[in-house]
Amino acid sequence: MTIPELSATLDRSACERLDRDDDLRAFRDEFILPPETIYLDGNSLGARTKGAAERAQEVIADEWGTGLIRSWNTAGWFDLPAKLGEKVAGIVGGETGSTVVTDTTSINLFKAASAALKMQSAAAPERRIILTQRENFPSDIYMLQGLAEQLDDGYEVRLVDDEEVTAGFPNSMTDEVALVVLTHVNYRTGRLFDMETTTSAIHAGGAMVIWDLCHSAGALEIDLAGSGADMAIGCTYKFLNGGPGSPAFIWVSEELQNGFSQPLSGWWSHAKPFEMSPDYAPAEGIRRYLTGTQGIVSMSVAELGLDIANGVDMATVRQKSLALSDLFIDLVETRLAEHPIEVVTPREHAHRGSQVSITHPEGFAVMSTLIERGIIGDYREPSVLRFGLTPLYIGFTEVWDTVEALRDILDNRLWDAPQHQVRGAVT
Known part of the structure; x- marks a missing residue:
């Protein structure tokens, strides 16, 4: 066209x-959309999907109202994070069993960054630097700064300009760098970064990478697995049209999944949550990225937007x-x-x-x-x-x-x- x-x-x-x-x-x-409206803010909050109100009403009146607690089984509530994760994986180029829809983008970043740094610490304890773009969405920077402060072990967040990223990190990728967190599309300017080339440069420097897909998922072709990415996070309420505050997602490459150490080890990530054991044992695969009980109404509505994205x-x-x-x-x-x-x-x-x-x-x-x-x-x-x-x-x-x-x-x-x-x- x-x-x-x-x-x-x-x-x-x-x-x-x-x-x-x-x-x-x-x-x-x-x-x-309202009549006589031109809506050019889908990069911040997507439009309402047809059937969203009806789906929310169905969950509230029928599944909650009639099924009550039985709906965790009968309506498939318990399996929703993984079910929706499979749909997200099809949009972002992830493998089967690599993604869950859960929590917020910021919380998922905290989990992914913590796990990545723990992996790096075991392999290269001298690496203590986290790189991210100066123009990354501020919440991402804040979460990384907060994590570094919590770790209190010499970790430091350094900011790099977009030009440095595009050039392949000629100045900042030192042997101190453990992790790079990058937004795929700059929220302010709309600049898109080459995922495969950039990931390759980061890996060549001995670091791991987490991609933030908030401003690209649902808007362009993404190939997480093919690019060699380590982990990715993103939201469902922008180009995926999941509704205000709809849950985010987290993707972890197949080879890293069972090495993912959950810093927010809630009961939903337990291998056998309903055994109610006082000792934490992480689930195998994607369930270990979950934390606590999920928001079923918003998750159910978000599924409509994911279905549209998977159908195009x-x-x-x-x-x-x-x-x-x-x-x-x-x-x-x-x-x-x-x-x-x-x-x-x-x-x-x-x-x-x-x-x-x-x-x-x-x-x-x-x-x-x-x-x-x-x-x-x-x-x-x-x-x-x-x-x-x-x-x-x-x-x-x-x-x-x-x-x-x-x-x-x-x-x-x-x-x-x-x-x-x-x-x-x-x-």
Whole structure:
């Protein structure tokens, strides 16, 4: 899928033709969005899936209301983390039995990083450095800093720039590095990192790697097993459309699974949880990554989004994503050229995720004005307007209309109104 060459004749009708020819058009019916809304924040919270309310009601009224505690067996509640994990594995290129859906991304990172450092300590005790991107999602950095403080054994978190990662760590991969934690797609800029090449460079330096897939799972092709990755984490509420606060996932490569030492050794990761033994014995395989009792309602709703993602060809999703972002970038650069806007998302397809990020000195106010018009993106410091492009429910016409709305807002300084300067708790 490609967009027409930009010219004076490119207009909204050309975008409408692209939408009519879209191979993914039918998937729009799998989502429920408010009328007269262009939703460009699926990289932060995915749209509501069709049937989500009904599925939640079924779990609450029937499985909980009638089945009561019996539903741990009769409705398959106990097996949900592994069942959903298999569906995630199919999306991220993991092997069978490699993934569970459980907990939050931050908690899963803590578990994975702790286990990785313990493995490294046994093999190379002199390695005490944890590397991560300076522009990693802050929660990841905070969790690593907290873990290093808890270990209190000379561990240190060092931050590296994205350029250092892309270059293959020429300066920072020393023989002190035990673990590297990387986000696959930069949450702020949309930069995509080459998983296979980067993993290879990390392993060559003697370190292990954990990939954060929050901003890539469900938006592009991922091959964890084929890339040689050690572990990965991610959420289900962005491009996987699992619902607000839906559970995260953790993936561990087959060769490391039974060497995974669980730092949060709750009863769900016990080999025989219902023996109620006072002594912890870890389960074999993926169950050992669990901690405590699961959130069944949110997990059941998240399954709908995973089923949609498993029913689509991810290569086609990626192709449309790139075409949408190509169009967005080209329109911004041609139709908004008179304004102090910079596109910070890479132009190269190999380095671009499924969003377009632009900066403007009044970025927050501009985004507030857009949202008032029913065009929903979001804002990140400093001065970044983020536009997530979910190919399953966003089309080319929405991209055209968004840039035209931006043009009107900027041309007429509509952002310069008191109500657009007021920030809520969430931006």
